[in-house]
Amino acid sequence: MAIKDLTMKFHSPEAEITALDRLSLEVMEGDFVSIVGPSGCGKSTVLNIIAGLFEPTAGEVLISGRKVRGPSSRVGYMPQSDQLFEWRTIWRNVLLGLEVQGKLTRETSSFAEHLLEKYGLIEFREAYPSHLSGGMRQRVALIRTLAVNPELLLLDEAFSALDYQTRLLVADEVKQIISRENKTAILVTHDIAEAISMSDFVVVLTRRPGRVKNIHRIVLTCSEKTPIRCREAAEFRDYFYGIWKELDVYV
Amino acid sequence: MSDNSISPEQASYLRARKRYRLKVIISRILLLVGIVVLWEAAAELRLVDPFITSQPSRVVRTLLMLHQQGVLYRHVGITVFETVVGFTLGTIAGTGVAVLLWWSDFLSDVLDPYLVVLNSLPKIALGPIIIVWMGQGMPAIITMALLISLVVTILGVYSGFSQVDSEKVKMLRTFGATRGQVLRMVILPASVPTIVSALKINVGLSWVGVIVGEFLVSRAGLGYLIVYGGQVFRLDLVMTSVIILAVAAAVMYQAVVWLERLILRFR
Numbered sequence: 001m002a003i004k005d006l007t008m009k010f011h012s013p014e015a016e017i018t019a020l021d022r023l024s025l026e027v028m029e030g031d032f033v034s035i036v037g038p039s040g041c042g043k044s045t046v047l048n049i050i051a052g053l054f055e056p057t058a059g060e061v062l063i064s065g066r067k068v069r070g071p072s073s074r075v076g077y078m079p080q081s082d083q084l085f086e087w088r089t090i091w092r093n094v095l096l097g098l099e100v101q102g103k104l105t106r107e108t109s110s111f112a113e114h115l116l117e118k119y120g121l122i123e124f125r126e127a128y129p130s131h132l133s134g135g136m137r138q139r140v141a142l143i144r145t146l147a148v149n150p151e152l153l154l155l156d157e158a159f160s161a162l163d164y165q166t167r168l169l170v171a172d173e174v175k176q177i178i179s180r181e182n183k184t185a186i187l188v189t190h191d192i193a194e195a196i197s198m199s200d201f202v203v204v205l206t207r208r209p210g211r212v213k214n215i216h217r218i219v220l221t222c223s224e225k226t227p228i229r230c231r232e233a234a235e236f237r238d239y240f241y242g243i244w245k246e247l248d249v250y251v
Numbered sequence: 252m253s254d255n256s257i258s259p260e261q262a263s264y265l266r267a268r269k270r271y272r273l274k275v276i277i278s279r280i281l282l283l284v285g286i287v288v289l290w291e292a293a294a295e296l297r298l299v300d301p302f303i304t305s306q307p308s309r310v311v312r313t314l315l316m317l318h319q320q321g322v323l324y325r326h327v328g329i330t331v332f333e334t335v336v337g338f339t340l341g342t343i344a345g346t347g348v349a350v351l352l353w354w355s356d357f358l359s360d361v362l363d364p365y366l367v368v369l370n371s372l373p374k375i376a377l378g379p380i381i382i383v384w385m386g387q388g389m390p391a392i393i394t395m396a397l398l399i400s401l402v403v404t405i406l407g408v409y410s411g412f413s414q415v416d417s418e419k420v421k422m423l424r425t426f427g428a429t430r431g432q433v434l435r436m437v438i439l440p441a442s443v444p445t446i447v448s449a450l451k452i453n454v455g456l457s458w459v460g461v462i463v464g465e466f467l468v469s470r471a472g473l474g475y476l477i478v479y480g481g482q483v484f485r486l487d488l489v490m491t492s493v494i495i496l497a498v499a500a501a502v503m504y505q506a507v508v509w510l511e512r513l514i515l516r517f518r
Contacts (some may be wrong), residue, residue: 052426076425085441087440
């Protein structure tokens, strides 16, 4: 995936706001990349543009060499909270994307079923979301996104609605599922520790208008490659302070 | 839960609770009986003039008379039918217009001041116009009932649509959903509680529309009985009709509450 010279201006009666200014970034297949930056730097705007929801003022996004022109099944988007539909069963929530895209066939639905089975949710097929814990709901949301088999996953502060303990566990789970399914993923977060512990690369954006300030390649020496274990790695602190300084946070 | 798992404190709490509820029910019955007895006695002792106030025994007699003449069920049936058709149409049409407003921001901006004016206008004032246009009959009465609930439904359901979590809409749009799919898969199902509560309000409003319509059209129905009774000074008939009306309205409201529970249980 490549972002080339992305510029985004928002207009309101009061002012014109330049959210992104010639932002460029490349993400290789299979990488997990986090984007961090001061609040209001346009992190989420980047995701919205990649997802095809916003048309950039200038520049373009290429996925496997093809330009993004509106939402497509190539990109899977994970919203801030799970956004499961309470009136649908887990099974029908999982099929939502396939239904929207008119791709509900025996093949695709058995793939969705296989995912539910693989990640321990098959017995909740006919349950409603209100009967599931926060962590399980997040897993269902991820499977809903994976069911349409996207090339690229976008996680927009995907864990911010969860309490801290659940958040760590869910981050672990999601990371594992994403690596097992061998997906490329971009996570937008304001949580530096989360970004370091989950990613291969952490991209730091400048304050508005957003531009790439630095890219850190994360190499952690930890016994198990899970986000919780990775926080124990010796290098973790150095990355943390490095990124923290670059963020230039003033209160 | 087995009996031996209840502690003495819990048992005494449950007893007190039961006693309290019984007290409420008994008081309710006594209040009703008290009013009826007082009314009957006051009329019997000529403390009030039963010609003007009627009295319970006369109400019962009138009820029996209407029953024997067979007209009771016709009038009740007509009024109930008009009301049900009125609030059903009002809810469906109101939801339909709300969908149009949701679909086009331009349309909703254009129509906004008109809706505000129509909402504040007492729809009853349109009664004579409706009768001139629709004729002296049931269509005019149903239109009256519909009009009275229409604008409230549009505003209520439209604001329900706008309150649907925008993140849900966004999530669906990233799958490439069209506007129609967003409407069908998120907006409408998420708004079922709003629509049902609009239905609940419309039941009451529809009764108002139907009774006023029957006052004006004066052909049949409970509203007709009330206005006719008043004109010929048969207060027995007026009181009887009002009491039947109260019972019918309460039954219909309960039916809608029951329907609401049925619908929301599946969510």
